[in-house]
Amino acid sequence: MIPPTQGLWAIVLLVLTLGAAAVFGYRVLGLYRLLRLGRDEARIDHPWRRLRDELVVYLGQRKLIKRPYYIRGVGHALIFWGFLVITYGSADLFLRGIVGWQMPLTETVAYAWILDVFAVAVLAAVVIAWMRRAFVRPPRMHIVTEGYVILTLIGFLMLTLLTFEAAWFASAERDSLLNLGGDLFRTKTPAEMLASLVPPGAERTLFVGAWWAHVGTILAFAVYLPRTKHLHIVTTLFNVGFRKQTPRGALDLIDDIENKETFGAANIRDFSWKQLLDGYTCTECGRCSDNCPALATGKTLDPQKIVLDIRDQLLREGPKLLGDAKAETTAPAHWVETKPDELWACTTCAACVEACPVTIEHIDKIVDMRRSLTLMEGAAPPEAQRAMTNIERAGNPWGEPRETRGDWAQGLEIPTFAEKPDAEYLYFVGCAASYDRRNQRVARALAAILKSAGVSFAILGAAETCNGDPARRMGNEYLFQLQAQQNIETLNAAAVKKVITSCPHCFNTIANEYPQLGGNYEVVHALPLVKKLLDEKKITMTDGAAAEIVAYHDPCYLGRHNGIYDAPRDVLDAVPGVTRAEIAPHNRERGFCCGAGGGRMWMEEKMGQRVNHRRVDQLLATKSGATKVASGCPYCLIMLEEGVGAKGVQESIKPVDVLELVAARLETN
Amino acid sequence: MAASDVKFLVCLKQVPDSTVRVKVAADGKSIATDGITWSISPYDEYAIELALEHKDGDPSTTVSVVTVGPARSRDALRQALAMGCDDATLVIADDKAGGLDVAKAIAAIVKEAKPDLVLCGKQASDDDQGLVGPALAEALGWPHVGMLTKIAAAGDGVELWREIEGGHEVWSSTLAVVGLVHKSAKEPRYPSLPGIMKAKKKEIPEKDLAALGVTPGAPRAEVIAMEPPPQRGGGKILKADGDVKALAVELARLLHEEAKVL
Numbered sequence: 001m002i003p004p005t006q007g008l009w010a011i012v013l014l015v016l017t018l019g020a021a022a023v024f025g026y027r028v029l030g031l032y033r034l035l036r037l038g039r040d041e042a043r044i045d046h047p048w049r050r051l052r053d054e055l056v057v058y059l060g061q062r063k064l065i066k067r068p069y070y071i072r073g074v075g076h077a078l079i080f081w082g083f084l085v086i087t088y089g090s091a092d093l094f095l096r097g098i099v100g101w102q103m104p105l106t107e108t109v110a111y112a113w114i115l116d117v118f119a120v121a122v123l124a125a126v127v128i129a130w131m132r133r134a135f136v137r138p139p140r141m142h143i144v145t146e147g148y149v150i151l152t153l154i155g156f157l158m159l160t161l162l163t164f165e166a167a168w169f170a171s172a173e174r175d176s177l178l179n180l181g182g183d184l185f186r187t188k189t190p191a192e193m194l195a196s197l198v199p200p201g202a203e204r205t206l207f208v209g210a211w212w213a214h215v216g217t218i219l220a221f222a223v224y225l226p227r228t229k230h231l232h233i234v235t236t237l238f239n240v241g242f243r244k245q246t247p248r249g250a251l252d253l254i255d256d257i258e259n260k261e262t263f264g265a266a267n268i269r270d271f272s273w274k275q276l277l278d279g280y281t282c283t284e285c286g287r288c289s290d291n292c293p294a295l296a297t298g299k300t301l302d303p304q305k306i307v308l309d310i311r312d313q314l315l316r317e318g319p320k321l322l323g324d325a326k327a328e329t330t331a332p333a334h335w336v337e338t339k340p341d342e343l344w345a346c347t348t349c350a351a352c353v354e355a356c357p358v359t360i361e362h363i364d365k366i367v368d369m370r371r372s373l374t375l376m377e378g379a380a381p382p383e384a385q386r387a388m389t390n391i392e393r394a395g396n397p398w399g400e401p402r403e404t405r406g407d408w409a410q411g412l413e414i415p416t417f418a419e420k421p422d423a424e425y426l427y428f429v430g431c432a433a434s435y436d437r438r439n440q441r442v443a444r445a446l447a448a449i450l451k452s453a454g455v456s457f458a459i460l461g462a463a464e465t466c467n468g469d470p471a472r473r474m475g476n477e478y479l480f481q482l483q484a485q486q487n488i489e490t491l492n493a494a495a496v497k498k499v500i501t502s503c504p505h506c507f508n509t510i511a512n513e514y515p516q517l518g519g520n521y522e523v524v525h526a527l528p529l530v531k532k533l534l535d536e537k538k539i540t541m542t543d544g545a546a547a548e549i550v551a552y553h554d555p556c557y558l559g560r561h562n563g564i565y566d567a568p569r570d571v572l573d574a575v576p577g578v579t580r581a582e583i584a585p586h587n588r589e590r591g592f593c594c595g596a597g598g599g600r601m602w603m604e605e606k607m608g609q610r611v612n613h614r615r616v617d618q619l620l621a622t623k624s625g626a627t628k629v630a631s632g633c634p635y636c637l638i639m640l641e642e643g644v645g646a647k648g649v650q651e652s653i654k655p656v657d658v659l660e661l662v663a664a665r666l667e668t669n
Numbered sequence: 670m671a672a673s674d675v676k677f678l679v680c681l682k683q684v685p686d687s688t689v690r691v692k693v694a695a696d697g698k699s700i701a702t703d704g705i706t707w708s709i710s711p712y713d714e715y716a717i718e719l720a721l722e723h724k725d726g727d728p729s730t731t732v733s734v735v736t737v738g739p740a741r742s743r744d745a746l747r748q749a750l751a752m753g754c755d756d757a758t759l760v761i762a763d764d765k766a767g768g769l770d771v772a773k774a775i776a777a778i779v780k781e782a783k784p785d786l787v788l789c790g791k792q793a794s795d796d797d798q799g800l801v802g803p804a805l806a807e808a809l810g811w812p813h814v815g816m817l818t819k820i821a822a823a824g825d826g827v828e829l830w831r832e833i834e835g836g837h838e839v840w841s842s843t844l845a846v847v848g849l850v851h852k853s854a855k856e857p858r859y860p861s862l863p864g865i866m867k868a869k870k871k872e873i874p875e876k877d878l879a880a881l882g883v884t885p886g887a888p889r890a891e892v893i894a895m896e897p898p899p900q901r902g903g904g905k906i907l908k909a910d911g912d913v914k915a916l917a918v919e920l921a922r923l924l925h926e927e928a929k930v931l
Contacts, residue, residue, distance in 0.1 A: 263862055375862040385859040393706045394688035401690035402706065478862050 003097040004208040013097045013215065020219035027226035028234075031280060034318040041272035043242040050241050053359075058240045059084075063357040067590055069287065075125045076357075079154070082118035082125075083233070086161065089115050090218055097215065108180040109189075116165060116190040123158040126151050140286035140295075140304070150230045157217050164210035165191030171203035232283045236358045239281040242274055243359040248350060249561035250512040251367055254477045264371025264475060267329040268313050269321065271368065278360040279311025288352035288362060293593040294345040298608020301345035303352035303362045309338045310365060343369050344381055347611065348473050348598035349556040354589055370475030384474050387602035391479060395465035396431035397602050406461030408433070408440040414447050416461040417494040423458035425450075426496045428510060430503035431466050432634030438641060439634040445663035446502050446526050452666045453538040457500065463490050469505040472513070474599035481517065484509075488519035502526045502659065504557035504564075504633045505597070512562075525558060526659055527632045528567040534574050541665035543576035550661065551581040551619055551626035551653075553640065554591030555633035565589070568632050568658055575661045581624035592618055594643075596635035616643035619653070630658045673729040677720040678784035679754070680775055680805070681713035681736050683745035684795040691897075698892045709745045712790025714857040716850035719820055720788055721753050721858065731755045735778050737762045737771040743873055750868035751860035757873045760881065768800035770878065770885045775801070776808040777881035784845065786827065791815055791849040799849075806847040813847035814840050819854065 005013050044050075056062045061080060065073035089111075092103035105111050130151050133143055169192040179185075198206055225231055254263060265271050288303040289295055295302050313330065320327045343366055352362040373379045380388070390399035406416065408429070417423060427450070433443035450457050468483030487510075491499075499521045501507040511523035533539045552572055558564040565588050572580045586592040595611025605611070619629055629644075631637055640655035685691055686706040694701040709717070717734065724730040734749040736742045737760040746757035760774050779787060787809075792799035806813030818837070819830035826843045832851055860868070878885060905923070907916055925931040 257862075258866065261863065374859070378859045378861040378864070380859060382856040385856060388859060390688065393686045393708055399688045401688055403690050478865070 003093065004211055005097040010098055013094070016216070016219055017094060017098065020222045024222045024226060027223075031226060031231075033322055034314055035273050035276050035280070037269050037314070037318055037321055038271050038273035038276040039269065041274050043244075043274055046245040049245050050243075053240050053243060054237070057243075057359060058237055061357075063359065066355075068585060073357075075128055078118075078121045079125045079129075080233075082122035085114055085118045086122070086157075089161075093211075093215060093218075105178075105180065107176075108178040109174065109185045110181040112165070112177060112191070113181075113185045113189045116162065116192075119158045119161050119165075120190045123155060123162075126155040126158070130155070138286065140289040140302075142284040142286065142304075144229075144284075146228050146230070149224075150228060153217060153221055153224070157214060157221070160210045160214035160217065162191050162194060164207050164214060165189075166194035167198050167203050167207035167210060169195035170198035171207070229282065229284050232281050232358060235277060235281040239274075239277055240359050242277070244361055244364075247508075247512040247562070248353065249508040249557060250516070251472055252364060253513075253516040254371070254481075257478055257481060262372075263375040263477065264373070265365070265368035266372040266376055268310070268317055269329070270372070271310060271365065275310065275361070275365055275368075276314055278365070279307055279314060281358045282307045282311065282360060283358060284308070285357065287355040287357065288360070291351040291355040291590065293347060293349060293351065293595065293611045293614070296592075297611050297614050299342075299345035300339065300607065301342040303346075303366075306338060306342065306362060306365060307360055338369065340373055340379065341607075343373065344384070344603060345600075345607070346598050347556070347593045347595055347600045349593035350560040351556075351590070351593065354560050367473060367475060370473075371477055372475070374475035375478060380474055380476075381603055383603050384599055387599065388471055388474060388476050388479055391466045391468075391471055391483065395483075396435060397466065397470050398431065398435055400431075400435040402465075403462050405429075405434045405464055406459060408435075408443055409447070409459060409461070412444060412447055415458045416463070417458045417496070418461075418463075420456075420458040421494065423456050425455060425457040425498045425500050426491065426494070427457050427459050427500045427502075428467070428506050429459055429464060430501060430506040430634065432638070433502055434464070436634065436638060439637060439657075442502055442634065442637070442657040442659055445657065445659045446500075448663045448666060449526075449530060449533075449539060449659060450500075453533045455533070455538075460490060460494070465490075467506050467509040468513075469509045470599040470602065472509070473597070484514055484517050484519065488514060488517060491519065491521065496521060499523045500526055500529055502632075502634070502657070504555045504562070505635065508557045508561055525562075525564060525567075525632065527558070527571055528564060530659065530662060531567040531570050531574075534571065539662070540667040541574070541576050541662065542667050543665075545577045545665060547577045547579065548628060549579045549581050549624060549626040550575075550628045550630050550656075551583050551622065551624055552587070552658075553583060553594070553615070553619070553629055553631040553636055554587060555631055555636050556591065556593050556597055558632055559591050560589060568630075571658050571662065572630060576665060578661060581622065581626045583619050583622055583624075583629075586615075586618050594631075594633075594636040594639035596639045601635050601638070610643070610646075612639035612643040613646055616640065616647050616649070620647070620649065626653060628654050628656050628661075630656050630661060632658050673727060675723065675727065675730045675786070676782070676784040677723065677730065677732045678779060678782055678787045679713065679716050679720050679732060679734045679749070680787065680789045680801065681717070681734055681745060681749060682710045682790070682793045682795075682801075683707050683736060683738055683742040684710045684793055687711065687794065693895045693897060698895050700895070707741060707744065709748055710790050710793045710795070712792060712794070712850055712852075714790075715853040716788040716790050716848075717749055717752055717754065718853040718855060718857040719817070719850055720786075722853065722855070723820065724753065733757065733782060733784065735760065735775060737766060737774045737878075739764050746873055747868045747871075748860070750871050750873075751865040752858055753860075753864060757871070759873050759875045761875055761877045763885075765888075766878075766885060767888055767890070768798055769804055769889065770883055772801050772804035772808050773883045774878055774881050775805050777883065778876075779805075779809060786820070786845065787811075787847045788817075789847065789849050791817075791851050802847060802849040809845075809847070811845055811847050812842050813849065814842065815849040816851040817848045818850075818852050820848065 061077040064076050092106045095101040133147060286304055292303050317329050346366045348363050387397040390397050395402050429443055433439040465486055466483050468480035472480035499510055504525060507523060507525040550572060552569055572578055592615050593611055594615055629640055637655055637657055644650045644653055644655060686708040689705045692701045720732040724732055732754045733756050734746055734754045735758045736746055743759055746759055750757055758778060789802040803813055814829045814831060816831040817829055818832050821828040823841055826841055829840045829842060829848055831838050907920060
């Protein structure tokens, strides 16, 4: 396919290309300089995992093709993969048009086939996407003119491509193409089929016109791109490559906190370059908002808005900062966009992070802004302050006496580490199971299971203190570090190697966050441990209780934050007489938060519907006939108890912990 | 109240934190203090909050804090500094110093520092005596108003809002005055981290009673014995076996004969 750029025309194309490249480069450089306003952050650990993510998440479109977005996801993947194939062809057009170099294999029937098929697929996907925006507005997706312009440009690119291909097929012999792939591509390509529509005599004019229109559109696209959300086709490559490779549940450490002067994100410079890159990458698809429990229940928080607010503030105030590093920027108390109410509504459930196709990390931004409010301004909500003061003074957010922490174990012959220093496991009980009467029953259930299985374990008793999770998620990094250091000292002094928790928050913090402060232990949540003990036949349960249907509620800090979806289900399935029900579609990675994470347990919830009430609504809506709803988290248990009470269904559906179901059927010898 | 440069002095006491389960010590007349958490008495925290709220509105305000107590009380002063108070003074005294001696010591501090308003919590949450505030006003010959929930500037003087049954009373006073605080509208503020760090570095001057011209007198009151409240017995649950009438009869009998409330 000889390009229509003989003689002077090659120079015209060269000049146009250089011009477009210069504008593109200038705009991208501008964005890059704004990005560098952010603080430094190293994101080069685990290179192989990063490479894997590029292959699976970027090239493989893994995070797009997910429940409940399968069809839309495939549509996007088609456009994306089509783009890759067509970009290869575009490179060929420009190289050949300017210097006459040919990209390998472009002069083959196979390539013509693949190119044409993708061109048709992209065209179809573009039409569907266009119609979807115009006629079936997806909830919460930002519909902006920009979206239509880009879709139209892409559509026009495909039309011009198919036109000049058809015109070429009308005037040339397919035999001039290398017949790579043999008979596989014997039938006519889509463009070849259209060739008969080309009016005789007009082949050359049509070819040249469509060719230049196509090439011109590509250049226009390049110039327009950096100004739009469609920059994500470039930034996603980097955003995926630089995504967090530490556990999702681990928040970043503020290192050397005693000697720092500012904490958290008080202005745009306090976000890291990666957090700012998240803003450039956001496609405004709204999937995060779709899945946010706070937004779903009428709070002002909207995770997409948080990301876009940061981007908008960067674009608005960044240029001023580039000129004068000390220029005044909007302080949090006067934030134009993000208001503290929005930040405090977050349960850190990670539904947004899970849903985002381009690996944006919402929670870290929200917590960074909370850090500024709490640590710099002392401006946490009063109930949150009370919880923090309680942790400081009593070692638990409820303000229960420090000395009575181990009282739940009285009379159960559970040794403390001081009494049994050679115990294999430490059972880190956590505040909820230590003090909350309902959850004390879960602690006793776990103790009974461990004893029955012959597991060697001990507790810390009054020497245990809050792991710091609520403080950290309320933005009080300082208090978190004090709590963590205290526990690490206690654990190290007792030479603890292995830790069991019955609370996913304790689990997440000790397993994923304590290593930041030098606390390295083998941590296991009770449910995977019980699963293991069942597999090893160390636990036997009696069959005798009446059959019952039990719905499983996924705790966010087991599921989305730590990927533990199956072990609790396996344990539930192993309980004699229990038939498991799912709270579909809000189960597994789409599980809906109970409303208590992120320190929300201790904050009032005045806006909209309570998150736990919505969860109970979802549970009832499944009409599964479940008489119990089982979870593996003390917060979930408290919230579900409150929820079924408020809905007046406490007689027909009882919240329990999976451990209680096992303990009730233990074979007593 | 003067338009600017108003000086507050807040008197505070370090007490066992409200989350501590207090136990009687071996001597049978004091509490066991080993390993317990200490904090600022809650009403004193409200007093600090009221003074700091005034400072929020007028940055020329200074808020000083003082405590009379053992060396560990320094932590309570640091907490007050972290909340935003400007300076602190520690008067070293025995834990058992009587309220009158404490009032005399603070009066000596007041004469040096010349504050416009002295605020105290209405009582300390440990012994609940409520003695130091009124005694201090007496020692200084100043007016004092109790149960404050709000302080507002009014001309050269001050409006003092005090809570009464079902509403508020508003008193006006010239300066200087002693106010005994019941509560602040907002919860006492949570210190910012820079506040905590700055407070750690601040000098807290230490004085002793003798230097203030106070010679502890013989105790005017003595604790003879302390004992914990009796253990609460478990409640009685009546089982309904279908016969609701018999159940009601039994309940009435128990309320009448055992609980003696009917």
